[in-house]
Amino acid sequence: xxxxxxxxxxxxxxxxxxxxxxxxxxxxxxxxxxxxxxxxxxxxxxxxxxxxxxxxxxxxxxxxxxxxxxxxxxxxxxxxxxxxxxxxxxxxxxxxxxxxxxxxxxxxxxxxxxxxxxxxxxxxxxxxxxxxxxxxxxxxxxxxxxxxxxxxxxxxxxxxxxxxxxxxxxxxxxxxxxxxxxxxxxxxxxxxxxxxxxxxxxxxxxxxxxxxxxxxxxxxxxxxxxxxxxxxxxxxxxxxxxxxxxxxxxxxxxxxxxxxxxxxxxxxxxxxxxxxxxxxxxxxxxxxxxxxxxxxxxxxxxxxxxxxxxxxxxxxxxxxxxxxxxxxxxxxxxxxxxxxxxxxxxxxxxxxxxxxxxxxxxxxxxxxxxxxxxxxxxxxxxxxxxxxxxxxxxxxxxxxxxxxxxxxxxxxxxxxxxxxxxxxxxxxxxxxxxxxxxxxxxxxxxxxxxxxxxxxxxxxxxxxxxxxxxxxxxxxxxxxxxxxxxxxxxxxxxxxx
Numbered sequence: 001x002x003x004x005x006x007x008x009x010x011x012x013x014x015x016x017x018x019x020x021x022x023x024x025x026x027x028x029x030x031x032x033x034x035x036x037x038x039x040x041x042x043x044x045x046x047x048x049x050x051x052x053x054x055x056x057x058x059x060x061x062x063x064x065x066x067x068x069x070x071x072x073x074x075x076x077x078x079x080x081x082x083x084x085x086x087x088x089x090x091x092x093x094x095x096x097x098x099x100x101x102x103x104x105x106x107x108x109x110x111x112x113x114x115x116x117x118x119x120x121x122x123x124x125x126x127x128x129x130x131x132x133x134x135x136x137x138x139x140x141x142x143x144x145x146x147x148x149x150x151x152x153x154x155x156x157x158x159x160x161x162x163x164x165x166x167x168x169x170x171x172x173x174x175x176x177x178x179x180x181x182x183x184x185x186x187x188x189x190x191x192x193x194x195x196x197x198x199x200x201x202x203x204x205x206x207x208x209x210x211x212x213x214x215x216x217x218x219x220x221x222x223x224x225x226x227x228x229x230x231x232x233x234x235x236x237x238x239x240x241x242x243x244x245x246x247x248x249x250x251x252x253x254x255x256x257x258x259x260x261x262x263x264x265x266x267x268x269x270x271x272x273x274x275x276x277x278x279x280x281x282x283x284x285x286x287x288x289x290x291x292x293x294x295x296x297x298x299x300x301x302x303x304x305x306x307x308x309x310x311x312x313x314x315x316x317x318x319x320x321x322x323x324x325x326x327x328x329x330x331x332x333x334x335x336x337x338x339x340x341x342x343x344x345x346x347x348x349x350x351x352x353x354x355x356x357x358x359x360x361x362x363x364x365x366x367x368x369x370x371x372x373x374x375x376x377x378x379x380x381x382x383x384x385x386x387x388x389x390x391x392x393x394x395x396x397x398x399x400x401x402x403x404x405x406x407x408x409x410x411x412x413x414x415x416x417x418x419x420x421x422x423x424x425x426x427x428x429x430x431x432x433x434x435x436x437x438x439x440x441x442x443x444x445x446x447x448x449x450x451x452x453x454x455x456x457x458x459x460x461x462x463x464x465x466x467x468x469x470x471x472x473x474x475x476x477x478x479x480x481x482x483x484x485x486x487x488x489x490x491x492x493x494x495x496x497x
Contacts, residue, residue, distance in 0.1 A: 001205065001227075002186045003220040003415060006129040006166040012185060016210040024093045026184075026208050027058070031065035033206035034123070034158055034182045035073070041180065042121055042154065045074040051112070051119040051153070053142050055126040055162070056085035061094030062158050063125025064108075068101040080116045081108045084126060084138040112145060119150055124176050125158040129166035129188055134173025139163070146176040157181040160188060161200060169193025169382075169403075184208045186215060192222050192415045193383070194402040219412045220383070223456050225490050227414065228449040231439060232491050235271075244273030245310035245441025249434070250297055250327065250345075252317045257281035259317025259343070259430045262476055264292045266434025267313075269480050270454070272441040278305060280319070299327045303334065310444055311338045313437035315345030316430040332358065338440050338447055342433040346370060352395040354409060357440070357447045361398040361433060387413050396451060398436070400429065404455050406448075414452055418459025422466035427476025432458045435483075461486040 004012065017023060039045055052067040054060035060083065067081040081101065087108075090098050101108065124146060126139050135143055143163050146155055155178050160166055163175030166188045181200040183191060184207075190196040191203050225232060236243070247267045252260025257279065264277040268291055277286060278297040286292045295305060306312055312335060318324050328345045338357035341350065346366045352358030360370075368375045371389060378385050382399060386407035390397040399405040402421075406414040435458055439450035458479065465474050465482040 001222040001224050002215040002218045003189060003192045003222050004186045004215070004218060005189055008218055009129060009185065009188065012210050012214045015214050019211070021209045023058075024096060026210075027061055027065055027093045027097065029208035030062050030158075030184050030206070031069055033184065033204075033208060034062070034066050034156070035069045037180070037182050037204055037206070038070075038121070038123075038156060039074070045070065045076055048076050048121045049078040049116075049119045050076045050121045050123065051080045051082065051116045051150075052123040053082045053112070053126055053146070054084065055128075055139055056083075056089045056094065057128060057130060058092075058094055059125050059128030059130075059158055059162075060085070060090070061092075061097045062128075063123060064094065064097040064101050066123055066125065066158070068097065068104050068106055071101070071106045072104050078115070078119070079106075080113060080119070081106060082112050082116075082142075083108050083110060084142055112142070112149075117149065119153045122146060122150055122153045122155045123158060124155055124162050124178065126162035126176070128159045131163070131165065135163040135175070140174060143174055143176045147174070154179045155201075157200065159183050160190060164190050164196055164199065166190050169196050170380075171196060171199075175199065180204065182206055185210050187222055189220070192220075192403065192417070197403065197417075221412065221414045223406070223414050223416045223452050225456070228453040228456070230446050230449050231443060231453040241273035244271055245438075245444065246274040246276070246308065247272045247434075247437045247441040248306060248309040248312045249275065249277040249316075249437065250279075250302070250312070250314040250318060251277060251430070251433075252279035252281040252285060253319045254281060256317030256319075257285035258427060261286050261289055261292070262427050262430040262480070263313065263316045263434040263437075265289050265477075266431040266480050266483075267438030267441070268292065269483050270435045270438035270457070272438035275438070276305070276309070278302065281317075299323060299330070302327060302331070306331070306335055306337070309337060310441040311340065311437050313340040313342070313433050315342040316433055318344040320344045320347075338444060340433055340437050340440065342429060348372070350395070351393045352409070354394050357444075358395045359398065359436060359440070359447070359451060360395050361400065361429065361436065363400045363429065367399055383407075383413055387411060396447070398432075398451065398455060400432070404459070406451055406455060408448065416452075416455045416459060418456050418463060420459070420462045420466045420471065422471035422474040423459070423462040423479070425474065425476055428458075428462070428479060431476055431479045457483060457486045457490060460490060464489070
């Protein structure tokens with residue numbers, strides 16, 4: 001599911017018009033999609049007291065079309081339509097929809113009437129994705145009214161909550177609250193990135209007539225189960241442990257054997273046929289997981305151990321010694337297999353190449369270590385930081401955090417929508433490393449899908465575990481325990497935003 005900037009969305013609309021679908025039809029289709037959502041979620045609409053607040057731009061034109069359809073099709077108990085501009089200020093398709101609303105017998109007011117304080121449903125069509133800078137004037141006043149003046153009302157935003165900047169995860173001023181947002185053709189950047197994504201409510205992405213091929217060249221995307229169809233396919237009936245790959249983990253040291261166990265167990269639970277953990281931890285560290293094979297970790301013997309393995313994962317609990325750095329450098333230089341690096345294996349100077357799969361999984365602090373930037377700098381420009389690093393170093397970068405990013409060496413960036421703050425516990429990253437390695441072991445020819453599936457399932461397992469155990473009570477091993485439920489849910493899950 002592509003994610004677009006405001007300018008990219010305008011370009012899609014323009015090219016749609018060139019193909020023969022005029023803007024007035026797109027606006028009518030957009031109104032239909034919003035009214036369909038209202039009818040499904042808040043039925044019966046005839047019993048609702050509905051306030052539609054419109055600005056003077058195309059977002060307001062959408063609102064006027066929505067109001068007409070509500071008036072003609074549902075005759076709500078009350079329908080107040082407020083236009084925050086003089087009708088003479090309307091132009092183009094918005095002006096046409098104003099005239100059509102009046103022609104259909106609808107009424108338009110210039111201010112919110114006192115009776116509307118008892119509205120049960122508000123349609124926010126004040127400001128759309130073309131907004132530049134903070135809301136001002138009448139629009140700002142209406143946003144403040146929506147946020148505080150309607151205690152009984154659910155709020156549905158048209159395209160984007162008014163006042164929210166379309167192209168950023170960061171707020172640019174005050175924006176309207178929303179219980180749901182119906183956007184058109186594709187999610188916008190604000191819908192997908194934190195913290196703005198937390199303010200859109202339920203997000204519905206509705207088609208209005210633009211052909212899918214018009215979106216193909218855009219490089220920002222939201223991960224859904226449709227992103228990794230091969231991973232979700234049933235296993236071949238003839239499969240055996242050799243069919244599903246052999247993952248080698250270099251993880252764990254005295255006092256941190258749990259990282260090695262979590263990493264290895266996650267790879268097994270996600271379906272890897274065989275998992276070997278090479279560790280500095282004391283012998284017997286994995287006795288509680290008899291399915292894991294274990295080996296002592298030594299730089300001189302690691303090349304022989306790596307032979308025949310499908311994927312190599314390194315770093316969880318390993319320690320940041322010079323010996324670790326030398327081993328990582330040797331593996332990157334000499335091993336043809338996919339390599340997954342996390343935690344202590346993430347050191348400055350790591351580079352990949354276009355011919356071999358190299359996956360790095362830093363959290364923001366580790367990303368700061370890799371780049372020499374501050375954590376605040378990384379967090380303030382997550383997409384740009386991830387994309388530039390992946391391209392410059394020819395790696396796949398998984399930048400962890402709320403809305404984890406997967407950046408590829410060709411400039412694509414995928415945004416993962418799953419996860420919960422309950423996962424902010426030691427060991428969660430070790431589980432993710434194991435999931436990535438376990439899926440890459442099974443799908444070495446489709447590493448992009450494998451990485452996306454691992455990140456998505458990791459977050460989904462966290463959501464399910466938190467729902468059952470509470471946000472404070474979840475621990476990292478619960479992510480592994482809830483992975484089968486995440487698989488089951490994911491296999492039947494519609495596009496999720």
